[in-house]
Amino acid sequence: MSSGETGRAIAAMGTKLGPDIVAACRDLFDAEQQALAARIAPLSVDCAYGPDPRNRLDLYREGEAGGPRPVVLFVHGGGFLVGDKGGESGWANAHVGRWAATNGMVGAVMNYRLAPAHMWPSGAEDVGLAVDWLRANVAAHGGDPERIFLLGTSAGAVHVSAFLKAREDHAALVRGAALLSGLYGFTPLDERDMRYYGPQDCYDLRMPMGAVMATGLPLMVACAEFDPPRFQAEWASLLQARLGRHGHLPRAHYASGHNHYSMAMHLGTSDHRLSDELLSFFADLS
Template sequence: MPFATTRASIAAMGTTLTPDMLGAVRGLFDASQQALARRMPVRAADCAYGPHERHRLDIYAAPDALHAPVLVFVHGGGFLRGDKGSNAADGWPNAAVGRMAAEAGMVGVVINYRLAPDHTWPAGSEDVLAALDWLAANVAQHGGDPNRIVLMGTSAGAVHVAGAIRLRPDLAVRGAVLLSGLYGHTPLDPRDMAYYGPQDRQAERAPGQALTETAIPLLVAVAEFDPPRFQAEFLGLMQARLDRHGTMPRGHVASGHNHYSMAMHLGSEDRRLADEILDFVRETCA
């Protein structure tokens, strides 16, 4: 589908997140993402990185991958839902990010993690750390270099990536990619309480200070049609980094996209954000 048509369709959806919007966005990219799935099937599925049934990850890589950089993707879902996708024809959402990395000569990893309300803060970030520990010991068997890992998350997944940096400041990753996350620069939404707990615990649990201070290279992105809260979070993090370091991290505004299409279009014909991410991985893993 031509980008101008896609952009017009996404713009018409507005910025309020609904199940109907999610379904409509998926429909825009279904054909191209199913084609990617046929080109790049999963290499290792449902690898257990911990004891819980949600402690599972999939690995995407070309058969000849060797010592390749590793991009680990953490899905969104408002802390309450979401899935890493699958090799089924209709299972491409989130899995497409792993396939995008694999098609670029990297190893792509997509993880599941425990969900609220049964598993509250900091369970998601602890699961990201557990997945990283598993990959450090096992990803070489699948063509990846355990010393060249970049973390990436979207929405709640970006929160969990940021939280992993908060929990382990010396995290052994080359970089972190944060798409439309919440970092503590705006008040919590009532539904976020299912993960974070009471409102008065936000300040101590938000990852904003860790992201402001970390020396881990960051790529921070937001969508043109993201809800205003996510745009304010993007600006808040960029300003905090500027105030602390005298320079902003690498940033990207995904024009023509919304909160859902931000990750869902990766691997499609619109290469702008994908190229930004892949260039970031190559540069930080050089």
């Protein structure tokens, strides 16, 4: 499928969310992502970074170890309730680790505990545990523990943001964070959020808005042209809040022609726009 056909197919989906849109997006990128998966096998699978069965991550690297490489930790989406790091179950989410590997980095793709069995702040805790594990162990896999970057999408972006709030030492642990289509606390709670955060009066205190506004850690924030309006409002509000607090905007990306799912899902394909922005962001901090 040509890039024009892909763009028209995504535009036709509009800003809707749901399993049918996820499946349709996967179909668009399946051929390219299957080819990438055939090229790059996992380096290490189901590394236990914490005590829960969901506290597992996979590592990807292309070629021999060589010198220490930057590390990208990817935190998948799923609305707090679903999601998987992929691999044996399919290319989705695992493809981000492979994308990192093809660009000279070590890719780490993590699972985390899911709501409603595990509520706030389990996501932030799990990101912190994964970072701690990488700091202690990634050098043995060719990664540089002093050059770890976080990349989260949707609920994963929320968990990365909450890590900034939960760990006062975050700037000493990671070099930067890229947040794709996250929710930071600028818009009202919806019912799905309550299954992770609890009731509205808890939500206001628990969202990571203040931490994302205040942190000095370099950030890149992104949203998609066909993100639902709530996610676009969060992105625009965060940019405005950062400008007001710091006097300048964070690094930002507007993914034209993409939706909430396709933005992260197309990494590793022939559409390099987001990839180029992320790689430039990481390179500037390495």
